[in-house]
Amino acid sequence: MAEMYDVIVVGGGNAAMCAALSAREGGARVLVLERSPEYERGGNTRHTRNIRCSHAAADQFFSGPYSEEEHLQDLIGVTGGPANPDLAKLAVRESSQLPTWMSAQGVHWQQPLAGTLHLGRTNRWFLGGGKALLNTYYRAAAGKGIEVRYNAHVQDLLIENSHFEAVRLKNGSVEEIIRGRAVVVAAGGYESNIEWLKRYWGDAADNFIIRGTSYNDGTLLAALLNHGAKSIGDPKGFHAIAVDARAPKFDGGIVTRLDVVPFGIVVNREGRRFYDEGEDIWPKRYAIWGTLIATQPGQIAYGIVDSKTIHCFLPPMYKPYEANSLETLAAQLGLPASTCVNTINEFNRAAAGNTVARMEGLDGTCTRGISPPKSNWALPIDQPPYYGLPLRPGITFTYMGVAVDERARVIDQSGRPFQNVYAAGEIMSGNILTKGYLGGFGLTIGSVFGRLAGKEAAANARA
Amino acid sequence: MPGLDVIEEAARQLNICNACRYCEGYCPVFRAIETRRDFKKGDVFYLANLCHDCRACYYACMYTPPHEFAINIPQILAESRIESYRRWSWPTFLGSAFKNRSITTYLAASVAAIVCVLALVFIPPGNLFAAHLGPGAFYEVVPYLAMLTGAMILFVYGVAIWLRGGTQFWADTTATPRAPKGLKTFAAALEAAFGLRYLKGGGPGCFYPDERPSSVRRFYHSLTFWGFLTDFVATSLAAVYQDVFHRLPPYELTSAPVIFGSVGGVALIIGTSGLIWIKLRSDREPAGAGASGMDYIFLATLGLAALTGMLTLILRATAAMGSVLVLHLACVAALFATAPYGKFVHAVYRTLAIVRYEMEQGLQSRSSGH
Numbered sequence: 001m002a003e004m005y006d007v008i009v010v011g012g013g014n015a016a017m018c019a020a021l022s023a024r025e026g027g028a029r030v031l032v033l034e035r036s037p038e039y040e041r042g043g044n045t046r047h048t049r050n051i052r053c054s055h056a057a058a059d060q061f062f063s064g065p066y067s068e069e070e071h072l073q074d075l076i077g078v079t080g081g082p083a084n085p086d087l088a089k090l091a092v093r094e095s096s097q098l099p100t101w102m103s104a105q106g107v108h109w110q111q112p113l114a115g116t117l118h119l120g121r122t123n124r125w126f127l128g129g130g131k132a133l134l135n136t137y138y139r140a141a142a143g144k145g146i147e148v149r150y151n152a153h154v155q156d157l158l159i160e161n162s163h164f165e166a167v168r169l170k171n172g173s174v175e176e177i178i179r180g181r182a183v184v185v186a187a188g189g190y191e192s193n194i195e196w197l198k199r200y201w202g203d204a205a206d207n208f209i210i211r212g213t214s215y216n217d218g219t220l221l222a223a224l225l226n227h228g229a230k231s232i233g234d235p236k237g238f239h240a241i242a243v244d245a246r247a248p249k250f251d252g253g254i255v256t257r258l259d260v261v262p263f264g265i266v267v268n269r270e271g272r273r274f275y276d277e278g279e280d281i282w283p284k285r286y287a288i289w290g291t292l293i294a295t296q297p298g299q300i301a302y303g304i305v306d307s308k309t310i311h312c313f314l315p316p317m318y319k320p321y322e323a324n325s326l327e328t329l330a331a332q333l334g335l336p337a338s339t340c341v342n343t344i345n346e347f348n349r350a351a352a353g354n355t356v357a358r359m360e361g362l363d364g365t366c367t368r369g370i371s372p373p374k375s376n377w378a379l380p381i382d383q384p385p386y387y388g389l390p391l392r393p394g395i396t397f398t399y400m401g402v403a404v405d406e407r408a409r410v411i412d413q414s415g416r417p418f419q420n421v422y423a424a425g426e427i428m429s430g431n432i433l434t435k436g437y438l439g440g441f442g443l444t445i446g447s448v449f450g451r452l453a454g455k456e457a458a459a460n461a462r463a
Numbered sequence: 464m465p466g467l468d469v470i471e472e473a474a475r476q477l478n479i480c481n482a483c484r485y486c487e488g489y490c491p492v493f494r495a496i497e498t499r500r501d502f503k504k505g506d507v508f509y510l511a512n513l514c515h516d517c518r519a520c521y522y523a524c525m526y527t528p529p530h531e532f533a534i535n536i537p538q539i540l541a542e543s544r545i546e547s548y549r550r551w552s553w554p555t556f557l558g559s560a561f562k563n564r565s566i567t568t569y570l571a572a573s574v575a576a577i578v579c580v581l582a583l584v585f586i587p588p589g590n591l592f593a594a595h596l597g598p599g600a601f602y603e604v605v606p607y608l609a610m611l612t613g614a615m616i617l618f619v620y621g622v623a624i625w626l627r628g629g630t631q632f633w634a635d636t637t638a639t640p641r642a643p644k645g646l647k648t649f650a651a652a653l654e655a656a657f658g659l660r661y662l663k664g665g666g667p668g669c670f671y672p673d674e675r676p677s678s679v680r681r682f683y684h685s686l687t688f689w690g691f692l693t694d695f696v697a698t699s700l701a702a703v704y705q706d707v708f709h710r711l712p713p714y715e716l717t718s719a720p721v722i723f724g725s726v727g728g729v730a731l732i733i734g735t736s737g738l739i740w741i742k743l744r745s746d747r748e749p750a751g752a753g754a755s756g757m758d759y760i761f762l763a764t765l766g767l768a769a770l771t772g773m774l775t776l777i778l779r780a781t782a783a784m785g786s787v788l789v790l791h792l793a794c795v796a797a798l799f800a801t802a803p804y805g806k807f808v809h810a811v812y813r814t815l816a817i818v819r820y821e822m823e824q825g826l827q828s829r830s831s832g833h
Contacts, residue, residue, distance in 0.1 A: 113484050311500065
């Protein structure tokens with residue numbers, strides 16, 4: 001175990017690879033420890049598809065300018081104010097450097113995906129999505145002599161007097177110690193650790209679907225907290241959207257999401273509506289429905305539409321339940337038929353006379369005299385066949401992480417930084433995101449802080 | 464997924480792609496997927512032939528096996544493509560060559576053997592193994608009429624089967640919206656087909672032979688395609704020399720038929736060997752079951768036809784000319800006899816698929832008011 005690396009990167013997603021590449025640029029000897037097998041490398045980055053960057057002018061891929069001020073305002077608008085405004089400003093400012101740096105690593109770009117044109121001004125699409133991005137980074141890493149180990153399950157960091165000495169790995173029953181001069185922890189959140197989620201959510205967590213990797217069990221977050229790192233962010237908080245209840249427990253990614261909500265009504269397992277389905281436009285509605293369903297009995301809900309709107313949203317991966325009568329549909333979905341049909345009839349009376357919904361914006365086509373109301377796009381559900389889609393909370397990421405400073409150093413409970421411990425990505429995104437989400441900003445945080453952590457760690461190790 | 468037939472399995476996978484769309488930037492297949500909501504046989508066949516097997520989507524997909532969604536679009540489209548070749552070919556028993564590649568091998572080998580046997584039976588050994596010089600030297604070995612008759616029969620037959628298949632392709636895929644067939648549409652389609660635009664993996668190159676994007680396959684394919692076309696031009700020029708200017712071959716080294724023929728021949732030899740070489744090294748995971756055998760037979764026949772053609776040129780002043788010429792004719796006969804029952808058909812169906820795609824896109828941009 002005499003081997004000594006300058007910088008050890010724990011994790012294998014976007015933030016980890018940005019850190020590794022940037023540490024290598026700083027002249028460091030770098031080792032990446034990716035917990036997953038090679039096939040699943042890259043954590044939740046595999047499911048990403050674009051990155052939000054500030055820029056002064058339109059170019060081939062951005063449809064218009066996006067100033068740092070506007071970028072920051074969008075962030076504040078969605079999150080209700082970042083936990084650490086200085087770090088938020090840093091991320092927004094440095095994001096303008098990312099496209100050039102990413103291109104230099106070999107990343108190719110493309111026009112925004114169809115149906116996402118509203119993000120074409122603020123976000124940039126890498127060709128083929130997150131796994132293609134990761135492939136590019138791993139190719140670049142191999143070309144630059146960065147060592148990568150897969151199936152490398154880091155259990156703990158050896159830290160003495162706030163100084164990192166080594167990582168401890170476990171492979172089956174074999175333990176291994178690898179020493180390094182600095183460490184960058186970019187190992188994601190803890191959303192796939194159901195037991196951990198149960199601390200805050202109880203047995204409800206058994207019914208959550210985890211949209212991303214099954215490897216984000218928070219081992220490294222727990223280790224850092226154990227070593228006295230300061231935690232930041234609401235431990236109960238997560239970003240969750242409505243996904244198909246038939247989705248796999250882990251790693252279903254983008255294809256299981258359902259955008260059925262504003263096109264019909266949503267009932268719980270008792271057959272009753274519980275929230276205004278027409279409250280707001282994408283992406284806000286996208287981000288609240290996961291948590292809404294998480295608080296319903298059995299953590300399940302059912303989107304119901306009729307033949308008018310079934311083709312108005314992205315085709316679902318799983319076939320919708322289909323029936324020519326509401327009674328039959330309710331039976332197929334396992335809902336109490338009389339309550340469910342009453343709910344729909346009541347809704348239809350409240351929406352009677354509404355004939356046109358304009359989905360481009362809040363159209364004011366609302367229900368009258370029911371609670372909860374549907375404030376927009378409220379069309380009666382009266383044209384068979386009827387369709388039902390079962391919905392569950394799909395957790396994207398968790399908010400709680402470790403506090404860092406403006407050099408990406410992990411902060412301890414007394415407010416002092418560890419000497420040579422850095423963090424990047426989801427494990428520290430709680431410094432900026434407190435609730436809500438801004439599309440493509442997770443990668444912005446991971447890339448900006450990954451590069452920063454890599455550069456700082458390399459400088460530290462070689463000082 | 465066991466228990467599903469190829470078309471059903473393709474439909475299952477394409478439906479997942481339609482819910483994802485991350486690969487939209489790579490190629491027309493994904494943009495064509497997005498204009499559909501379900502995938503019937505005709506849709507699958509159309510998309511399968513639109514696919515150039517560049518494999519970019521395979522390496523970019525987070526749902527490839529062992530993920531339970533088990534997405535492998537290059538593979539399932541390659542297998543669907545074979546199904547479509549079989550369906551559109553005629554007669555049925557030869558069409559099964561697409562399922563059972565030994566049929567193609569036997570067909571190629573027996574046609575080549577027949578040519579050789581005929582040569583041995585009808586050409587006196589003293590003639591076949593002697594040197595022939597001067598105008599008409601080739602025809603002293605194999606009479607012009609025999610050569611012309613054989614070539615025309617195989618050529619006309621092959622083209623007829625292709626036309627029949629092409630018509631069926633068009634009929635099977637008419638579920639797609641009808642669009643104006645403007646000249647512009649055809650020009651755009653031919654440009655995409657001849658320029659191999661969709662072997663670029665959306666920009667960086669196709670992911671072949673492995674997960675690193677590269678333009679090596681597009682390079683070899685271009686050499687093969689343009690080499691074949693150049694040789695076709697050389698043959699046509701020779702016909703003009705012979706029938707218009709009444710000059711019998713062999714022609715001098717600086718003549719147009721020889722120059723075109725040599726350039727095309729060398730390009731074909733390099734192109735087909737290159738394609739075979741990278742195919743041998745290629746990743747098996749995204750490959751369709753049974754697809755490569757068909758490709759190898761086609762490439763080998765094409766490459767051998769070019770190689771024996773070049774040898775005929777090099778050895779034409781020697782006593783070996785007769786034997787090499789017969790071998791060359793045997794290879795060309797095998798190539799054309801298997802043209803309707805091997806990978807050669809992709810030239811027809813892929814071009815038509817690109818035309819269909821351009822028509823769809825034209826319709827889309829019209830209807831969305833661009």
